[in-house]
Amino acid sequence: MSDLMSPSSRRFNIKIGSGALVCEEAILKGDITIGSHTVVHPRASIIAEAGPIIIGEGNIIEEMSTIINRISPDDTGTPVQIIGNYNVFEVDSTCEASKVGDNNVLECKAYVSKQVELTNGCVIGASCSLRDEEVVPENTIIYGSQCHRREMNDKPYPQLGQLEYLMKMLLGYHHIYKPNMPPPKTESST
Amino acid sequence: MAYLFQIDCVRYACSCGSLKSIAKIYFCRHCLSIRCGYCVCHEVDSYYCSNCLENPPASEVRLKKYKCSNCFDCPCCFETLSIRSGQVLVKSLHTTQEESKPVTKKIYYLSCTLCRWSSRDAGIPDQTVATGSWREQESPNTYRITALINFYKILGSIEKQQKERKKFQSKRIFLQFEKFGITSTMARKRVGQLPLLQSNTQSDQPQPSEASEEIEELSQDIFTKSIDITKITTLDQRLQHPELQVENINELRPQRKQFIVKRSQRCRFCEHTVSKPDYCPTSTKFKIQLAAFYHVPELRIVACEPLRLGYSSELLLKFCNPTQHQTQIILLSMDTPMMPTTTTLQGIKEEINRENVQMGCDSPNLLPSAVRQAIVVEEGRQVNIVINAEVILPSSSFILPPRDDAAEYDDPSDSQNSQDDPKLVVWRKGNKAIIRLDVIPYVDKDKMVKDEPIVVGLAMQYGYINTIATLEHKAPQKLDLKVKLFLTLGNLVHNIL
Structure with a gap:
């Protein structure tokens, strides 16, 4: 693991789509x-411990949030953590879910454990945690200190305006990794 | 008032017998005793909406049914709903000259930031105006309720009329039967006969409600159909709107936000106000706030050695003087009389009764006596708390200097009070001091309830300067007041056998 820390090897393992920040x-x-078009804020951590992490398009991964592919004893082979498109990981949220669909929102300090699979359009409310094995049905909202559940009629809208704004702002104040993947034509094959 | 740390470790006995932390009690400067929320009069000063801070006059509030007309609560999670705006393309209907251009139009919908419920979810059409156009959900019984209210209003007015008529006619004894619509001769004839049936049955009397035995049949699949919990309302959600109690989540409708009140609190014994908030809803300040926190020395537990049955443990207590005057603190046993005392010039102790406490004006309640709430004074209740440890009380007293806000920034000077008993006072800074006491849990095993925390009780006598007297150009009265304290010290350490 230690050689992962050196900049050269780190760069080697990380593939960044065009237009991603x-x-x-x-x-x-x-x-x-x-x-492409995914924004990763400073101090966000993405840790591929057990296997690779594949993050889709247009996600926002905010400060102090963690996406981690954790090693667990009952793993066979190398598990791949796949995160879909237009998800939002708010400040200090933790996502260990092996599979996350599209248009999900993990609000501040939300926690999703490895056994959970998020489908599409789910909202895990602030400070809510999901620890038991389950597949969260589409458009589920989990909110409040009691982790109440509710089904919404339509999924949360993708945060396109926010993405556009962040692209402008973060670029002005932070050093960023250069995209090193060919444009989306071939990317879709990955 | 919120209180940091030690929420209920140190409890003060209120004069009504309830035990509360210092943050929750008041100190009536006029009766020189401790009052709490249970033994003061609560008076509503004003109503306001916690969201938009609108405060309409009381008469309007009643018309609005104590609910804000602009703000809504989420029917799902009871948070305040926020109004969101969006834009929608509308084809203008004027197809007169040019080809109609799509016009962007602002629309508004309600949405909850916590559970993401929105008025669109519930199928409520978007509105073109931000406030005021949201329709309120009609209660199915509105018609019946208004009919009943009207009927009882009529009854009330009839009763009032009768009372007034009685007032006038009571003097005319010779026409005693007139009020029943008969003369005295008719009355004499009617003696012994059946009473007349009341003919003037009100035509507008509402239909009495009838109980029916027939109930709706349950559907066949009631026991077999699997239930989707996310689509059924919870008990809380139903009870939030008791008039409707809808069953399905999608039938929930936003409800108007209830007004909350600003209230002032008045001592029941002397009718002086102990707490009065600023009238303005945006202000969090008080016009009058006689919280005990500002008058009675505050006691905190600093540390306590592990408690063992029959063995003494060291207990460190921190005292803090919140007043502008130096105070002397004496710790006494629980059974000392609680009457305030004063020391006269001759050095004689004297008990203070209510009569010779220097008070301001007699009754400050400015409301006319007809409007005024009748004040009910209850006898103090017995404090029923089991004290299961003994405190070895110090023989000497100690002095707390007055509070000085600037002193916090000065260098501590240790030499300010050298006559302290070094065995008693461990630490001292500004208006605070830490003292050391010994606590012995009782060995009496019959009284001990298993795993009950150890509670000690003591009475604190503190010096208090009655500054109300200075308003009347008298010398401030020096008093010694007492308060009972109950300290919860935690559980016993299980004996190592």
Whole structure:
């Protein structure tokens, strides 16, 4: 693991799609693929411990949030953590879920454990945690200190305005990794 | 008032017998005793909406049914809903000259920031105006309720009329039957006969409600159909709107936000206000705030050695003087009389009764006596708390200097009070002092309830300067007041056998 820390090997393992904005202050470890138009804030950590992490398009990964592919004893082979498109990981949220669909929102300090699979359009409310094995049905909202559940009629809108704004702002104040993946034509094959 | 740390470790006995932390009690400067929320009169000063801070006059509030007309609560999680705006393309209907251009129009919908409920979810159409156009959910019983209210209003007015008529006619004894619509001769004839049936049955009397035995049949699959919990309302959600109690989540409708009140509190014994907030809803300040926190020395537990049955443990207590005057603190046993005392010039101790406490004006309640709430004074209740440890009380007293806000920034000077008993006072800074006491849990095993925390009780006598007297150009009265304290010290350490 220690050689992962050296800049050269780190750069080697991280694939960044065109138009993605990944700040250099972000903590990235292991084999990570970040899709185009995804924003990774400084101090966000993406840690591919057990296997590679593949992150789709247009996600926002905010400060102090953690996406981690954790090693667990009952793993067979190398598990791949796949995160879809247009998800938002708010400040200090932790996502260990092996599979995350599209348009999900993890609010501040939310926690999703490894056994959970998020489908599409789910909102894990602030400070809510999901620890038991389950597949969260589409458009589920979990909110409040009691982790109440509710189904919403439509999924949360993708944060396009926010993405556009962040692209402008973060670029002006932070060093970023250069995208090193060919444009989206071939990217779709990954 | 919120209180940091030690929420209920140190409790003060209120004069009504309840035990509360110092942050929750008041000190009536006029009766020189401790009052709490249970033994003061609560008076509503004003109503306001906690969201938009609107405060309408009381008469309007009643018309609005104590609910804000602009703000809504989420029916799902009871948080305040926020109004969101969006834009929608609308084809203008004027197809007169040019080809109609799509016009962007602002629309508004309600959405909850906590559970993401939105008025669109519930199928409520978007509005073109931000406030005021949201329709309130009609209660199915509105018609019946208004009919009943009207009927009882009529009854009330009839009763009032009768009372007034009685007032006038009571003097005319010779026409005693007139009020029943009969003359005295008719009355004499009617003696012994059946009473007349009341003919003037009100035509507008509402239909009495009838109980029916038939109930709706349950559907066949009631026991077999699997339930989707996310689509059924919870008990809380139903009870939030008791008039409707909808069953399905998608039938929930936003509800108007209830007003909350600013209230002032008045001592029941002397009718002086102990707490009065600023009238303005944006202000969090008080016009009058006689919290005990500003008048009675505050006691905190600093440390306590592990408690063992029959063995003495060291207990460190921190005292803090919040007043502008120096105070002398004496710790006494629980059974000392609680009457305030004063020391006269001759050095004689004297008990203070309510009569010779220097008070301001007699009753400061400015409300006319007809409006005034009748004040009910209850006898103090017995404090029923089991004290299961003994405190070895110090023989000497100690002095707390007055509070000085600037002193916090000065260098501590240790020489300020050298006559302290070094065995008692461990530490001292500004208006605070830490003292050391010994605590012995009782060995009496019959009284001990298993795993009950150890509670000690003591009475604190503190010096208090009655500054109300200075307003009347008298010398401030020096008093010695007492308060009972109960300290919860935690559980016993299990004996190592």
